[in-house]
Amino acid sequence: MTTETPRKTTSPATFDQLERATAGLRPPFAVVDLGALRANSERMVARAGGKPIRLASKSLRCRPLIEDVLRTPGYQGILAFTLPEALWLARTTDDSLGDILVAYPCADAATLRELAADERAAARIAVMADSVEHLDLITAAAETAGANGPQVRVCLDLDASLRLLGGRIHLGMRRSPLHDPAAAGALARAVVARPRLRLVGVMSYEGQIAGLADNQPGSPLMRAGVRLMQRLSTQDLRIRRAAAVRAVQDVAPLEFVNGGGTGSLEATSSEAAVTELGAGSGLYAPRLFDHYRAFTPYPAAYFALTVTRRPAPRHVTVLGGGWIASGPAGPDRLPTPVFPPGLRLVGTEGAGEVQTPLVGDAADGLRLGDRVWFRHAKAGELCERVDRLHLVEGDRVVGEAPTYRGEGHAFL
Numbered sequence: 579m580t581t582e583t584p585r586k587t588t589s590p591a592t593f594d595q596l597e598r599a600t601a602g603l604r605p606p607f608a609v610v611d612l613g614a615l616r617a618n619s620e621r622m623v624a625r626a627g628g629k630p631i632r633l634a635s636k637s638l639r640c641r642p643l644i645e646d647v648l649r650t651p652g653y654q655g656i657l658a659f660t661l662p663e664a665l666w667l668a669r670t671t672d673d674s675l676g677d678i679l680v681a682y683p684c685a686d687a688a689t690l691r692e693l694a695a696d697e698r699a700a701a702r703i704a705v706m707a708d709s710v711e712h713l714d715l716i717t718a719a720a721e722t723a724g725a726n727g728p729q730v731r732v733c734l735d736l737d738a739s740l741r742l743l744g745g746r747i748h749l750g751m752r753r754s755p756l757h758d759p760a761a762a763g764a765l766a767r768a769v770v771a772r773p774r775l776r777l778v779g780v781m782s783y784e785g786q787i788a789g790l791a792d793n794q795p796g797s798p799l800m801r802a803g804v805r806l807m808q809r810l811s812t813q814d815l816r817i818r819r820a821a822a823v824r825a826v827q828d829v830a831p832l833e834f835v836n837g838g839g840t841g842s843l844e845a846t847s848s849e850a851a852v853t854e855l856g857a858g859s860g861l862y863a864p865r866l867f868d869h870y871r872a873f874t875p876y877p878a879a880y881f882a883l884t885v886t887r888r889p890a891p892r893h894v895t896v897l898g899g900g901w902i903a904s905g906p907a908g909p910d911r912l913p914t915p916v917f918p919p920g921l922r923l924v925g926t927e928g929a930g931e932v933q934t935p936l937v938g939d940a941a942d943g944l945r946l947g948d949r950v951w952f953r954h955a956k957a958g959e960l961c962e963r964v965d966r967l968h969l970v971e972g973d974r975v976v977g978e979a980p981t982y983r984g985e986g987h988a989f990l
């Protein structure tokens with residue numbers, strides 16, 4: 579990352595400042611407001627209550643920013659999203675930034691073999707497992723490295739969903755089959771029975787709490803339902819996670835127990851069984867993180883598009899715009915025009931592949947060639963659309979940083 583100035587503001591930029599800073603840039607481009615990002619980072623560390631945050635790389639997808647954040651006190655280690663990404667990070671970032679936990683299982687035998695053949699990477703990376711099938715794949719790869727090959731570090735993924743009525747109601751994500759403490763203990767025993775594997779941690783991510791806003795505008799009934807579900811799920815996890823960790827620790831000592839995400843830092847850190855948090859989205863603070871009661875981050879990531887036509891009074895059309903977030907498809911996954919204020923997407927068209935109409939009073943004040951600023955619904959996915967992030971402090975661009983895509987990587 580190239581930056582010109584040691585000045586380190588923690589104030590978010592205004593849109594006037596963003597406009598001045600980026601006057602020389604040609605849309606489409608993406609911006610990260612470093613003042614907002616630093617303020618968000620400080621608040622996340624405070625909310626983590628003294629436990630380290632393992633940085634979710636998928637939520638930044640920009641290596642220089644990942645490195646910068648990891649040099650901040652309060653952060654330790656990377657929560658990577660694919661094994662090829664983890665291998666790349668292990669080879670290109672300093673060991674002092676901490677170990678790398680791949681949060682999702684890898685079923686690619688060749689990449690697992692690559693890990694087992696690279697002693698340095700194997701010392702820093704842990705892969706995820708939730709079943710004997712995973713252990714079989716990892717063991718087969720480890721064995722190809724020969725008798726003197728490294729042990730492969732393994733973490734168990736404990737399901738954090740809430741199951742009610744004997745499992746007939748499932749609230750949360752469909753991830754790991756490992757739900758009961760006894761099942762976690764049994765899989766831990768299966769790991770330690772394999773000399774080529776080393777059990778190092780337990781992870782469990784409560785997406786139905788950490789990634790679901792509890793203060794959404796709209797239906798009060800829906801809000802009450804979300805809060806009730808989150809209360810029940812928090813109680814369930816506090817007991818079940820502690821029991822599962824005990825069951826695993828009876829089998830092997832653990833280096834870490836990872837849990838939580840941006841939306842649950844304070845609740846998850848208060849669980850004694852959890853040693854570290856996993857989070858990242860709160861740094862860019864995309865729109866899906868706008869409506870939580872526990873915190874209000876500053877928007878720190880934007881993209882700008884150009885007005886290219888004027889289809890009707892009170893309408894303008896910008897070039898591009900379909901930078902849509904993953905998850906259950908719906909309006910909340912669309913990008914949002916945020917400046918100038920008073921523009922919105924057109925319901926029948928949404929955000930288009932090559933152009934996006936916008937409607938609202940502000941449209942009549944815009945000319946061809948003017949810009950509209952947007953926010954993405956999610957954090958790191960923005961980086962799959964651009965090669966670089968322009969880094970802004972106040973009214974100046976102070977540097978730029980390549981995204982994963984800009985470094986030639988499209989991991990997912």
Ligand SMILES: Cc1ncc(COP(=O)(O)O)c(C=O)c1O
Pocket residue numbers: 634637657681783788789837838839840841856857858859860957
């Ligand atoms: C395993 C895991 N941990 C933590 C998180 C939280 O990440 P973030 O705070 O970036 O949303 C996620 C998000 O999906 C996750 O999958």
